[in-house]
Amino acid sequence: MTAVGRWLTEAVPLGRIAAFRTLVYLFVAGDLVFFTPWVRTHANVPGELYRPLFVSRLLHLPTPTEWLITGIFWTLLVLALLAATGRAPRLLGWSVFALYLYWMIIGMSYGKVDHDRFGLLVALAVLPTVGRARHGDPTRTEAGGWALRVTQIAVVCTYFLAAWAKLRFGGPDWMTGSVLARAILRRGTDLADLIAQVPYLLIAAQFGIMAFELLSPVVFLLPARWRTAMVGFFYSFHAVTMATITISFAPHLVAMASFLALERVRPLVLLRRLARRVGGASATETSPPRTTTGPDRTVNPPGQAVVGGPPAGP
Template sequence: MSGWLTEPVPRGRVAAFRTLVYLFVVADLLFFTPWVRDKANIPGELYQPLFVGRLLPLPTPTPLLVTVLFWALLLLSLAAATGRAPRLLGWAVFALYFEWMVVAMSYGKVDHDRFGFLVALAVLPTVGRARHGDPTRSEAAGWALRVTQIAVVCTYFLAAWAKLRFGGPEWMTGSVLARAIIRRGTELADLIAQVPYLLIAAQIGIVAFELLSPLVFVVPARWRSAVVAFFYSFHLVTIATITISFAPHLVAMTSFLPLERLRPLARLRRLTRQAGGTGGGVQEAAGPVPTEPSGAPSPAVP
């Protein structure tokens, strides 16, 4: 079991994953959860902190606290995405984003698509330095990615458990998807809803998929990419029908992918060199500047 948890992976993979995670924090602040800043204007008596907020305890959000959280998290995440000071910046980003999520989810609604992403932020600082494209295999990198993968799968499995625990088997034959389509459905969802019993079949399929998601760890390696692709296709359909994105969960799920093959900076440098080489080739093809017998350049023709 310990060997499976710490199966070595290339350091370049965790370096790419780390950059992606920290850049998503920036995107989350600016595009996905900018509404968290509005919590600063809500009266403090409406703040009902999550259990962890009561346990620590964490402060009641104020305009100053939320503003400091936003800017500190934005700047430190950009710095952490470069890979510098991975432990110091990593722990700082995790602590600040954790508090950001407590503020976001302490007013009556808790999103479960943040679990795997929060785990990724918690384990990435343990890896230490990792360079993009580095093929050196590391058990620390393998452990960080494996723990994130487990959190991703737990998000699915525990979601099914919650459905059956609180909704019972009737959840699968109820009107859950129908209500979601009425609230936030797309034109595609409207077409699907017209097919008799298709929504019931979809609800049964969702629960089956979530309960069987741990199989991703036991299928042969050659099939694992196909299983992860199915995970992504599930969320693609979800976005296309009821406009729920699960964006942080999708980022955490890239821990299953061979991200070390993605080296955008190296590709950009190669393109730049090729562009420079092409320019030189054009000049050579044009030929040398003609000269007079004395060796001086020919005068320009008006």
């Protein structure tokens, strides 16, 4: 196997795949309810406003109707929650990918296409190829390594291609223009208003964004510790973005968890330990108190030896 092949299939613990899979499918369910419920409103939009994406035209998908959108919503919600349990990973995984892709095609066929879902869609496409994986399983898998690596590449491509699009359509003027100023005027927060008052800070931020996106592939060249630190910087960048211009990039952040050692986070184990502690504390509280006749002497039931106190006489 070549060096590139070994890099693409670097083995990871199955527990990491199980944790990432649960995270991804739970997000899909949450996305339907909290992040993209507006897609359901397209059920009441006249069909002539539908402008299908290229993939929709290629697959000859029908114009969305109320019954179609409602059916996809409830079916996808149920299947995503089932897939999060890890059961039938291939059957449920492929089903969730197909339905979520269709959900996104419907959502993005009315004039606006978001690029923050590319990494998540890639993750949904490759996770079913891994097969079964249990939480906490240390067994290493090359198939799982490939699935995570492909997702990581999609995450980095989201940054790099965003910079390429800025230069392609905006040119170098993108960095010296008023892009962030317009964003703050449209959807800025109080924090953004404070930042905007600092002279040339927004221009410097635009140069910084361009440099960050163009250099994002460097994350693959770093040692593990520094790679984790750079991924932490990615997350902090989006935290600042959310705090200033209220753009969350939530699907992208979920896909970016493919860089993290998620097998170390075992919520089920933590819940079991918490339940044991709570159960143990409850048992202690409900047990009858012992009756004592003095500081060192306990009255025991008949037939049992006395605990504590002076030894019994002859």
